[in-house]
Amino acid sequence: xxxxxxxxxxxxxxxxxxxxxxxxxxxxxxxxxxxxxxxxxxxxxxxxxxxxxxxxxxxxxxxxxxxxxxxxxxxxxxxxxxxxxxxxxxxxxxxxxxxxxxxxxxxxxxxxxxxxxxxxxxxxxxxxxxxxxxxxxxxxxxxxxxxxxxxxxxxxxxxxxxxxxxxxxxxxxxxxx
Amino acid sequence: xxxxxxxxxxxxxxxxxxxxxxxxxxxxxxxxxxxxxxxxxxxxxxxxxxxxxxxxxxxxxxxxxxxxxx
Numbered sequence: 001x002x003x004x005x006x007x008x009x010x011x012x013x014x015x016x017x018x019x020x021x022x023x024x025x026x027x028x029x030x031x032x033x034x035x036x037x038x039x040x041x042x043x044x045x046x047x048x049x050x051x052x053x054x055x056x057x058x059x060x061x062x063x064x065x066x067x068x069x070x071x072x073x074x075x076x077x078x079x080x081x082x083x084x085x086x087x088x089x090x091x092x093x094x095x096x097x098x099x100x101x102x103x104x105x106x107x108x109x110x111x112x113x114x115x116x117x118x119x120x121x122x123x124x125x126x127x128x129x130x131x132x133x134x135x136x137x138x139x140x141x142x143x144x145x146x147x148x149x150x151x152x153x154x155x156x157x158x159x160x161x162x163x164x165x166x167x168x169x170x171x172x173x174x175x176x177x
Numbered sequence: 178x179x180x181x182x183x184x185x186x187x188x189x190x191x192x193x194x195x196x197x198x199x200x201x202x203x204x205x206x207x208x209x210x211x212x213x214x215x216x217x218x219x220x221x222x223x224x225x226x227x228x229x230x231x232x233x234x235x236x237x238x239x240x241x242x243x244x245x246x247x
Contacts, residue, residue, distance in 0.1 A: 022244075025244060025247070029238070029239050029243070029244070030236030030237055030238045030239070031231075031232060031234070031236050033236075033237050033238065033239040033243070034234040034235060034236050034237040035231045035234060037237055038234055043240075046239070047239065047240065047242065047243050050239050050243050051243055051246050051247055054247045055247060058247075065221075068218070068221035068222075068225075069221050069222075069224055069225040069228075070225070070228075072228070072232060073224050073225055073228040073232075074224075076228055076231045076232060077194075077224045077228075080196070080231065084196050088199070118228070118229050118232065121226065121228070121229040122229050122233070125229060125230070136195060136227075136230075137230060139195045139196055139197050140194075140195045140196060140227055140230050140231070141230050141231065141234065143196055145197065145199060146197050164192075164195065164197060165188065168188075168191040168192075168195070171226060171227075172187075172191075172226065175226055
């Protein structure tokens with residue numbers, strides 16, 4: 001879906017094709033919105049982050065570099081950074097329910113299928129130690145600061161930082177095999 | 178430049194993408210990304226590594242008003 005669909009749509013968007021942009025939005029917005037909503041919790045802020053992200057995508061479509069990653073990753077990253085800015089700007093507090101933690105495995109979504117690369121990523125994420133994956137997940141998906149992860153997992157700051165750092169190192173090692 | 182030492186850069190890029198690099202450190206990192214190709218490459222690499230976390234969240238359709246204001 002990535003190569004057949006998203007890339008051509010993004011190319012047309014870069015040429016100013018509004019219909020292609022609308023189609024790109026239709027296909028990808030449920031994923032970007034899910035990411036923003038998870039980070040921001042408040043729907044009105046998730047709306048704002050998603051709007052801002054697509055305006056940026058419209059203006060910067062021509063800056064996408066295929067060699068650096070998939071179209072969806074590029075778009076999701078734009079939405080994430082905008083949401084992270086809004087978290088700080090609005091001082092969004094992260095109080096996640098205890099049962100809303102890291103998933104035990106990676107679930108595939110109905111709308112966007114995992115490609116081979118992503119399947120490898122999922123298996124590497126699964127190989128991480130539970131606490132490492134959970135700490136990275138809370139920071140990356142829920143937008144928690146180190147301090148918020150400390151509170152959430154009731155472990156000292158040094159431990160949390162080291163879980164995240166070592167988890168990221170293991171992930172990189174696994175992915176570069 | 179200290180920031181550009183490979184290991185340090187790699188760790189910083191990872192924390193930037195995870196979102197735990199905050200405040201002034203984050204702003205400084207964003208400036209480095211604009212200045213140095215190596216920094217933006219490392220960032221893109223980590224975005225690709227971690228995107229599985231984001232792309233496996235169950236999709237949520239945004240309200241129509243979001244598209245209307247775009």
